[in-house]
Amino acid sequence: MTTKTFARIQDGMVAELFVTDADITQLFAPALVWVDVTEVSGVAQGWLYDGSAFTAPPPVPTPPAPSLADLQAQLQALAAQIAALTKG
Numbered sequence: 001m002t003t004k005t006f007a008r009i010q011d012g013m014v015a016e017l018f019v020t021d022a023d024i025t026q027l028f029a030p031a032l033v034w035v036d037v038t039e040v041s042g043v044a045q046g047w048l049y050d051g052s053a054f055t056a057p058p059p060v061p062t063p064p065a066p067s068l069a070d071l072q073a074q075l076q077a078l079a080a081q082i083a084a085l086t087k088g
Contacts, residue, residue: 007043007054009033014047014054 003021007014010033017037020027024034037043040054048055066074 004036004038005043006034007037007047007049009035009049012049013057014043014045014049016045017043 003019004024006018006020006024008016008018018024018034028034035049037054042056043054046057048057
């Protein structure tokens with residue numbers, strides 16, 4: 001038997017990948033949804049599945065870098081906390 005890669009689909013998303021040369025229907029409960037992705041390039045955990053095709057998830061937006069004023073305010077707050085701790 002040939003080794004195959006299967007994606008477990010949960011809520012329209014790849015929850016995990018499993019590589020086996022066994023009959024997947026004999027390994028897991030029938031309620032679990034497994035899709036053969038052996039021939040699908042790049043599929044990974046977190047990819048979306050619409051019932052017929054896989055797509056990469058949208059990129060996660062990165063938060064903006066703090067401004068100089070924000071960093072200075074954080075530094076002042078930390079300095080005040082340090083002063084309060086060492087004042088004792």
